[in-house]
Amino acid sequence: MIIDFILLFFLVVSAIAAIRMKDLLSTVILLSAYSLIMAVVWTRLNAVDVAFTEASVGAGITTVLLIAALSRTRRWEGNGQREGFKSSKLFDSHSLLSFIAVLVTGAVLVYGTLDMPDYGDPDAPSHHHVAPRYIKGSLEESGVINMVTALLANYRGYDTLGETTVIFTAGTSVILLLRKKRAQ
Amino acid sequence: MIELIIGKYNYWIYITLMMIGFYAMIAKGNLVKKIVGMNIFQTAVILFYISTGKVWGGTAPIIWEKAVIYDNPIPHVLMLTAIVVSVGTTAVAIAIVIRIYKEYGTIEDETILEIEREQAEESRGKRQDIEA
Numbered sequence: 001m002i003i004d005f006i007l008l009f010f011l012v013v014s015a016i017a018a019i020r021m022k023d024l025l026s027t028v029i030l031l032s033a034y035s036l037i038m039a040v041v042w043t044r045l046n047a048v049d050v051a052f053t054e055a056s057v058g059a060g061i062t063t064v065l066l067i068a069a070l071s072r073t074r075r076w077e078g079n080g081q082r083e084g085f086k087s088s089k090l091f092d093s094h095s096l097l098s099f100i101a102v103l104v105t106g107a108v109l110v111y112g113t114l115d116m117p118d119y120g121d122p123d124a125p126s127h128h129h130v131a132p133r134y135i136k137g138s139l140e141e142s143g144v145i146n147m148v149t150a151l152l153a154n155y156r157g158y159d160t161l162g163e164t165t166v167i168f169t170a171g172t173s174v175i176l177l178l179r180k181k182r183a184q
Numbered sequence: 185m186i187e188l189i190i191g192k193y194n195y196w197i198y199i200t201l202m203m204i205g206f207y208a209m210i211a212k213g214n215l216v217k218k219i220v221g222m223n224i225f226q227t228a229v230i231l232f233y234i235s236t237g238k239v240w241g242g243t244a245p246i247i248w249e250k251a252v253i254y255d256n257p258i259p260h261v262l263m264l265t266a267i268v269v270s271v272g273t274t275a276v277a278i279a280i281v282i283r284i285y286k287e288y289g290t291i292e293d294e295t296i297l298e299i300e301r302e303q304a305e306e307s308r309g310k311r312q313d314i315e316a
Binding site (some may be wrong): 004008011012015016018019024027028031034035038041042045046047048049050053054057058061062065066068069070072073074077078094095098099101102103105106109110113114116118119120121122124126127130131134135139145146147148151152156159160162163166167169170171173174177178 | 203
């Protein structure tokens with residue numbers, strides 16, 4: 001109970017620190033730390049498959065991609081010669097307006113949680129629809145001990161097909177965006 | 185009141201995380217910061233979703249003869265897909281940022297707008313010259 005609270009506190013701290021850093025490399029490293037803490041939180045929530053996917057994909061590949069992007073662009077936030085533009089009044093009112101927008105959105109979401117079942121409530125509707133059927137039947141029908149694997153590969157194979165399509169589309173777009181123009 | 189806080193405080197922390205990411209996306213001018221904000225937002229949404237699968241006293245959804253009650257495996261399956269897709273979106277966003285940097289030499293959106301404005305004025309000036 002206490003450890004969950006501490007982990008969530010660290011998540012919030014690392015997220016705030018990540019977006020406040022002027023050095024973008026620190027931002028990326030803090031995001032990596034955030035992902036790793038997130039993986040620990042998911043282990044605490046018993047979502048072990050999600051946790052190791054996040055530890056490898058979120059903390060690993062995303063960090064590598066972001067560092068590659070920084071090496072291709074620049075490491076520091078803001079740019080030297082046009083620094084005067086940032087401190088103008090327009091920027092301040094912009095961040096104040098964004099803060100108000102964020103606060104209002106957050107308040108609406110908090111209001112929405114009041115109608116939700118409590119955290120960990122066994123009577124929540126999501127535990128009583130198809131979940132019991134999967135939990136009871138998956139071993140017999142698929143022969144796999146891990147229910148998440150059985151669900152992913154046997155019952156919801158089309159999700160993975162869609163996921164592959166998304167990754168293929170993303171890969172194609174990256175190639176199209178970053179290809180070198182042929183000399184004419 | 186205490187019951188309400190104990191039952192919902194997890195959700196409120198997830199919403200705080202979401203809003204930190206959202207703030208980074210709309211208030212920060214740096215495009216890499218925007219991507220980082222998007223990542224924080226995505227993981228917070230996934231965390232929210234995973235937490236709805238938690239049952240008090242439940243064990244991980246792996247068959248075990250001593251287990252009394254299992255956590256709901258469906259959110260886990262759906263969010264596995266979501267994590268991989270989020271890497272796809274991040275990769276495309278990074279590719280776009282690199283392309284923008286090649287084109288404009290900067291990743292600050294205000295500077296990009298300034299350059300755009302200057303270019304528009306230049307082309308308008310040229311057109312006036314031709315007309316004159």
